[in-house]
Amino acid sequence: MAEQRVGKVREAILERGRREAPRRDTTRRKPKTAFVLSGGGNLGAMQVGMLRALVERDVIPDVVLGCSIGAMNGAAFAADPTPEGVSRLISEWDAASTGEVMPPSRLPPAVQMLRRGSSIHDSAALRRTVTGMLGANETFDDLKIPFQCNAVDVESSISTWFSQGELIGPILASAALPSIYPPVEIDGHTYIDGGVIENVPIGRAVELGCRTIYVLHLGPHGRPSHELRRPLDAALQAYWVARNSQFAKDLASLPDKVEAIVLPPGERPDIKRDDFSQTQALVERGYSNASKFLDEESVADRRRFASEVLRPIERLVLNARSIKWRQQASDAANAPHGAVITGSDSESAESSEPGGESSGVSEAALEESVGSSLTGVDSPTESDS
Template structure:
């Protein structure tokens, strides 16, 4: 079976964006920890930055799940009244101030140098038009908020004179960064939750959210297939019975449980039952494993 003995160090945990689907990262990491797999460093983009910060700071699994299950847009965000009162110049309709206060209250560590596991948070620099990576030292909460800041809905976060928005725009799946940092094993879970459906989508927000989910899902698949290295990748793509919008937080407990169960199932499979497959463009000996197998259409 796959497990701790199959992990070549350093082991990187790569947490991508996916809105409410980020709840699956909670169940995924709980399974990884229970299987005795040690993570050497974490990379988080968008909602993955939030989960990565909680994990790296040592927030217990149960408390992280509780944080997610209690989260609703109404208690995580607030209206940006100052912006709304300046029509035509409003940088965003909402702010993350309630979540910002919550993180300062619940996180065991609020600075990078205090974390139990090294963490790299992805942001998008509006001035430079590139991905940035916060790590090492300094404040933790503001980079996490910046990494989650969907442009248009939330105003950019200013850090050191630059404006930053959602890390998922520049690098939603920081697999390449994990490889640059020396990872030999990468643990990944897709939280785009982009299931097939015959149901029509109504309303501008739902259509936008579904479109963004499709983009995230395709980008995740592309990153996985074209890693171009000999790193060992363990990728779990949990299946869920419902189509979940990016901003639909009504299925959190089910998403956590589905990811947990399917991750345990993946790692309990004998290595011989699903041989590693070389991804296109990878070096000789490179191996990647996906469960369930990714769709190609």
């Protein structure tokens, strides 16, 4: 009798599991393809155009990773990874184009910060925008595609990844650019913009086991003018240098046969960080650039063994022992025309320099570089929030 009861219970559990088909779980099965969405403020409208180009070509990821504005776009896409879902996201961006996300003020930024305490803007308008993008999706489990976003723990100075629990708090934390938006409190910890450490988190995609990484990078457009007129300009300049340097390191640290497809952001647009009036133009720009690039890349794949002249885009195979690898990675990280970067086996580089000599990059330095691309993404920093 006892065995029969156990059998019935077991069958009931199995039947429930069959009825409630679980979504894809990246913690148990390594994803093959990732979308990585970088930060970039109001230029995030270009990412929406890139997403449209990808879904039109039936490119759907196993996991979506986002930082800052990329976390907002990434979560919305993961909730509805269809052409219709992207169209709704475009509508949400249109609604934000009135400037509600960063309400204009006649007061100088320094005075605004003095009035608010820690930032120029509060997060109320940003919260409304995120809520509109997410719709009825309130938790990570509500999303159709696994999604993760990062934010920096102020006290420990490490990048924390959120993949469970409530959505809106981690997304607001990921977008809490210092001095622009206030820090976000989650479970007793204070978080700021994930882009402070990992603005383009391809290291996380590598850690999860992804072999193909589509990078929806907004380029070096966040770079302020070289003319520093105020303390905030200097702070933003330092922030830009740090985050783009990390992206270059991560590209150069790609493991063997891992491919990063960096969609082209195009040349820097003439737009201020708080200008949301050019949303439609930016969406179209992202769509047009990505469409052309993806179609050319498809042709390049079919001509893999043809003459280099016939290949319409540059394909870089970064060699970790080559003396040029750092510069190649930096060029790819800042290229307005996009790039396809494939990690290579370091042993193939022994004779890359004239005379077959090593470039002089030590194993220790190489390990340090690889390690830096995954800073703060070890399992102990994984948040259940």
